[in-house]
Amino acid sequence: DAVERGEYRHYMQKEIFEQPRAVSDTLEARINAQGVLPNIFGVNGDELLAKVKGLHIIACGTSYHAGMVAKYWIEEYARLPVSVEVASEYRYREAVVPEGTLFIAISQSGETADTLAAMRESRRRGYLGTLAICNVPESSVVREADLKLMTRAGPEIGVASTKAFTTQLSALALLTLHLAKQRGLDTARYNDLCAQLLHMPRSIDDALKLEPQIIELAERFVHRHHALFLGRGAHYPVALEGSLKLKEISYIHAEAYPAGELKHGPLALVDEDMPVIAVAPNGPLLDKLKSNLQEVRARGGELIVFADTTAHIDGNATRGVILRIDAGGEFIAPAVFTVPLQLLAYHVAVLRGTDVDQPRNLAKSVTVE
Numbered sequence: 001d002a003v004e005r006g007e008y009r010h011y012m013q014k015e016i017f018e019q020p021r022a023v024s025d026t027l028e029a030r031i032n033a034q035g036v037l038p039n040i041f042g043v044n045g046d047e048l049l050a051k052v053k054g055l056h057i058i059a060c061g062t063s064y065h066a067g068m069v070a071k072y073w074i075e076e077y078a079r080l081p082v083s084v085e086v087a088s089e090y091r092y093r094e095a096v097v098p099e100g101t102l103f104i105a106i107s108q109s110g111e112t113a114d115t116l117a118a119m120r121e122s123r124r125r126g127y128l129g130t131l132a133i134c135n136v137p138e139s140s141v142v143r144e145a146d147l148k149l150m151t152r153a154g155p156e157i158g159v160a161s162t163k164a165f166t167t168q169l170s171a172l173a174l175l176t177l178h179l180a181k182q183r184g185l186d187t188a189r190y191n192d193l194c195a196q197l198l199h200m201p202r203s204i205d206d207a208l209k210l211e212p213q214i215i216e217l218a219e220r221f222v223h224r225h226h227a228l229f230l231g232r233g234a235h236y237p238v239a240l241e242g243s244l245k246l247k248e249i250s251y252i253h254a255e256a257y258p259a260g261e262l263k264h265g266p267l268a269l270v271d272e273d274m275p276v277i278a279v280a281p282n283g284p285l286l287d288k289l290k291s292n293l294q295e296v297r298a299r300g301g302e303l304i305v306f307a308d309t310t311a312h313i314d315g316n317a318t319r320g321v322i323l324r325i326d327a328g329g330e331f332i333a334p335a336v337f338t339v340p341l342q343l344l345a346y347h348v349a350v351l352r353g354t355d356v357d358q359p360r361n362l363a364k365s366v367t368v369e
């Protein structure tokens, strides 16, 4: 194999541990303490972005989850409307494109058939322009886009995407900051968000140190058939990504819900056989999430909570496990909280003895429709 596994048992584990480097490579020469540098999206990129009135993000799989996080970020900090859609849905419907909308395709490979077809279709639909966020410079998606921002994850071999996701989030965070500054985000707030982003590699590095605890935790899942992931706000897509990782490589049926939807259905499934994994970073929604967790506990569900080091969550009261993470700030928390979920899926799959890097029925790049 051209890419070595080195000391790691699987490519996926190696790629999980490469994330601090992959993220810092993606940020390199694009942002410094003063802010995002000019024209990182290509020639005349800043001019085009200044005209943007809204964004449509299109992607598949894990890349789609990155797009969902970006919606929360861009709407909050740049105050621009964002819609996110899976490419296979977008391309077959008559989407309405408001004037001044930027089309964004997110793809690790740049060759996913539906994403590429969606991008080609977008040409007929009157967008302001197209932006590709991609990991492969010579790919079709990159070649056909007006603007591009490359993730610099390096080759990703494991079918289950890991470092592609966190580098996509890094690229989308740069886009968010760029748009936010152009649209007059308060300087102190902008500086704080830049500092958080620059700190992301170190926060991810810290999160990786949870591996021994996660190996222990993985034992609880080996004989399970189902799992439920909960998150709120920008951590709902993180819950989706955690559940996708688990189902892809361990073949355990997993679902993700925005925690507020719990009582509209999934609560009926909660009993002692259904572990519930909650992503609980600090933020205005923490108290709401805690009351969702009470609902799980009251039904005898086993809770596994990933919480900020400073979050006030009573360990005994969860009747489960709390793992503490220092997210390094609310903005970058979705990227940091994803890491332990990747590790959890990985170690559950290892214990179950599945083919981690090449899970059954799945392909790394889906170039057929």
Ligand code: G6P
Pocket (backbone or CB within 6 Å): 060, 061, 062, 063, 106, 107, 108, 109, 110, 111, 112, 115, 159, 160, 161, 362, 363, 364, 365, 366
């Ligand atoms: C496949 C892969 C996923 C990936 C998705 C989108 O399903 O198994 O890991 O997220 O395609 O791929 P892309 O290359 O477009 O990001």
